[in-house]
Amino acid sequence: MLLTKFTHSCVRLEKDGAVLVIDPGTFSEVEEALAGAGTVLVTHVHADHYDADRLVAALAASPELTVHAPRQVVEELAPRVADTDRLHAVEADGEFTAGPFTVRTYGGQHALIHPLIPTIENVGYVVDGAVFHPGDSFTVPQGLTVPTVLVPLHAPWSKMSEVIDFVIATRATRVHQIHDALLSETGFGVVEKQVSHFAGVYGTEYQHLDPRESLEIAPA
Template structure:
């Protein structure tokens, strides 16, 4: 299985000719290209940095074979009567070609009591090979080999991120949701949370466009 990192929270996962893209949002400059090459789109929640509704609406119009999975709010934004748009909740399982997917979690992390928390789901792919948590530090009840770790944003806290990695116990951590950090901030975060820091697990920083084998 291969993972390609895009800007912010968006990644593409490919296995045996099957390609899915997770969270192509408006902070991802090449989201259009990522969507065009994928058989399915997985959306963790409706915030614009994870979900470019206009882009995905156009893609559905242009590509009758495209499938989209997301929360109820995502489905409503795309047209819940479209059979290609699937509402998912924790406990759901489905296959996209050669990729098996299970759904975990239910709520976005708290930003502030005055800001509503939308639904948020995480996606565990290929029997635990990769977990994308969206905007939450939810610990799935399954082993995780590679964890995508959000490290910046109004809801993130480095102490909670460290405890999250300790709880999940992944073999590998790849940073996502990093766009609000400068280069210095990313390096500092990796040092604090990484192998010589609080978690004992190295954090991999990938430049957008980088592909790695999982």
Template sequence: MRLTKFGHACVRLESDGQTLVIDPGTYSEAESLAGADAVLITHEHPDHIDIDKLKAAQERNPGLTVHTHPALAAALGVTAAAVGDTFTAAGFSVRVVGGEHAEVIDGLPGCPNVGFIIDGVYHPGDSLFVPAEEVDTLLLPASGPWLKHRDAIEFVRAVKPARAFPIHDALLSDLGMNNFDAWLEDETDYARIPLGESVTIH
């Protein structure tokens, strides 16, 4: 499986000639959706879904499938993915977990957020939900108004992945990224994927 990091929370998974894109938002590059066969969206915040980019991709490829939580799916006219569901997207096995966005303060933002475990790769969206399933590769949120370093470290320790790559990091400076990386590098097999570059896993 080839994993490519795009801006912020967006990644592409490619295997056997098929491509799955997760959370192509306004902070990610339009080319992240080029040639995509399926898209997974964790929740409705713009940094995780750019509706204009998504509609353009659907126009280019009418066979493109899009999966997201039921409320957003109904609004977009795409396929609902509820917690506990399992399905196949672009040839990948997907399980839906979580359900709620991490709290910032006073119960806000209070919106649904689903995480996706894709053949052992876990993208939690804006959540620190710890799934029951074993996780080989954790896509680890690195920044956000709902997150501090301690949260990220405790999340890694709870999930116990074989490896972790940071995501959700567009608002960090180079100094901030380096600082985050220094805290995490001793917690698991941890590495930062430069934007637009790929790693092979499994």
């Protein structure tokens, strides 16, 4: 399975001629990521993970495209989409297939930003048991070790110690960063030095991916 990282939290997975895209948000190269896609997974309703306008345009242009997302996202999209059967509401602790991909869902709630800001739904996705995209959450899939984990590297809702603890808890073979659009070159240097070091102490390889960089993900 080929994984391509785009800016921030958007990733594209390709397998057997099928394309699945996770979190095509406003910071990302949405049209490029969605080219030829059959499935979009959205972790939550925030715009940096879900560009409603461009996703609606993609649905109009591609009759085969389907979306799996928390109910809040589906409810926002439904009035703007002619065929709502292509929109599928998902919750944590579920499983479904999307073309050749098998998807399991985890989590349920966005990480706390501030006690005065209400929490929202957040669903993390494990694809083919091989790669985990947590969205905006540090929830670790229960009873499952996923070889490749995408780690939210920097966010208004997190601190570096939480990032490190999440990486350690996943016991992944390797991790790659997402949720990184707000970091400067200096910020990357500071955060990645520590995350990479502590990941290595616990036997996990940290590998930075630039936007549009691809790599093969081994089967689980």
